[in-house]
Amino acid sequence: MANTARKPSRATIIDIAKLAGVSYSTVSRVATNHANVSPGTRERVLRAMEQLGYTPNQHARSLLTGKSNIVSVLVHAIGTEYIGEIFRGFEEALAAKDYNLMLYTTHRHRGREAEYVSNIMQGFADGLLLVVPMGRESYLQRLRASGFPYVIVEEAIPDPRDPSVGITNRKGAYDATRYLLQLGHRRIAFITDVMNLNTAVERNKGYCDALAEFRIPYDPELVPEDDFIRPQPSAITQRLLELREPPTAILTSSDPIAFRVMEVLSREHGLHVPQDISVVGFDDIPTASIVSPRLTTVRHPMAEMGRVAARMLLERIQSPDLPPEHVQLETQLVIRESCHPPRVG
Amino acid sequence: MANTARKPSRATIIDIAKLAGVSYSTVSRVATNHANVSPGTRERVLRAMEQLGYTPNQHARSLLTGKSNIVSVLVHAIGTEYIGEIFRGFEEALAAKDYNLMLYTTHRHRGREAEYVSNIMQGFADGLLLVVPMGRESYLQRLRASGFPYVIVEEAIPDPRDPSVGITNRKGAYDATRYLLQLGHRRIAFITDVMNLNTAVERNKGYCDALAEFRIPYDPELVPEDDFIRPQPSAITQRLLELREPPTAILTSSDPIAFRVMEVLSREHGLHVPQDISVVGFDDIPTASIVSPRLTTVRHPMAEMGRVAARMLLERIQSPDLPPEHVQLETQLVIRESCHPPRVG
């Protein structure tokens, strides 16, 4: 009667063995679906497991096999549709192979990234997914050297040493700008969101490409540079509209920024989109097709990107010596309601 | 030279012991910061660890101690600011105690919840955080019986058998409605979001409470019931405005719905918020203070809720026999720009 407070500790392989009247290696064989178990024995073992509610101890398994079926994801934050979509892709691919996902959010503490990465490399995980990493110089070196499997997600300018996946940023912005030009716009502003700087740079190039094609000179006034740091749609829009030659269309490098810009245009300047001014977003997050007017934007296959990245990682966990590879997914212009030809006159 | 392909397997406690010239239990003592190690020895061990890049094998540790320092979180999806804030709270509390977070998203597959829960109970995690769970009947029973630590987050109508945390939904809606009434509104619509049904019901009660206080009869036309399932702000707003006596104010049960309603009001009906009609949100997600007009809303302390829930869970992991407890956090009306007194006449 003394010391009754024991935890209701789970049944082990040994309990099953006793109950089924077999050796515990036989139980293990049944548990891991190994061949060489007679149907009768298997049956008895299975019943014993059922009866005792047996489930294998993952820690013991992992200790022995060196694999945990856990993948870690490092991301700055998760509260956006954009990230939500990427994770949908992760989870689909991971669930298909019975992998679980461990989440690390840095909330843009650069220092924290390096710290997390080394924790992850030493912890439970079999691999690491880095989503739009920042301050990567501090740990990428070590990661590469370690042989620990990883994949970088949303890599704009791929390094040949890193496995990564990205999209056609330049083409995406090019397509959008070209569309606006074809509509007749000649003064097109480009507002960028807080984002991976490289991504913004690439999109900017696409914007320039299209302009060049139409022989429109690049006007830095239409591309407020400081916005790379902290976008203030209201102030920026204001400044844009005060130009001697204000834009007739605004290209943004993310849908949420486009939403804000549309609001400001309507409420603070009494301008109607698209009649008075056109707006184009980037990414095509779910809300883009719901807002009013429905947003014309560049589709970024976020979920697909997540899926591809996760699959790449799983492959590399299986075969750690696979050479680095960069996959680039296609963007696609989605034309909806937020653009018109410019007002004449 | 044969069989060189070995993994660069990590240094173990034994390698360190050899290098430092001590027994490996001494190394363990140093690793776990146990007392009773002479400074000299500790120093040598530490150097050996450094030299070999030693980090303890978590699986071995967990196998022995029965603890993994991992908490699982079950949630329907992560791509909203609302969920992002809750997770911020989780992570703060978890990181403070060196816990890691494993993520399971169900994407509203009810069946998947039960499946995940049993996986989680048998897997690596020491505890489980259930965020706005659905189809809970199917697994709560088992969870309660198992003694596996868990906490329900955002529980509107707490069950005395479950540890949970929630907010003053009823009071929140009451405060908002009362504010509108005090402003002079008499026709106030109430639109609910896709959400935990219980939460919606509670908020509806608060709405009714305030109405009753002002002796305004409850008009079901102002509270479209079918919206509990799938809200269509555009259609609903339309219907509301077509009423013989249309509302002069619209209360919504989430900020994103309020945003959509404001858009529709402005674009499809040419109505200005707040001059022509008032709108109130619920939750106070970060965007609420950025949109134009800045949204008057009921603050839901999401991050705090996450923090409290995670701390509760950690306590229960330490002391599994703690009795269930429900914590209710206070909401608070945040007055910004989206409400005015009603137009006269």
Added chain:
DNA sequence: ATGAAAGCGCTAACAA
């Protein structure tokens, strides 16, 4: 087809 036994890397009780 089954059992015996070794050991994954570690912690902690016990000796010395």
Added chain:
DNA sequence: TTGTTAGCGCTTTCAT
């Protein structure tokens, strides 16, 4: 203060 030892629960040879 340090070393010895016994497992944690499991997979996997190697015999039988």
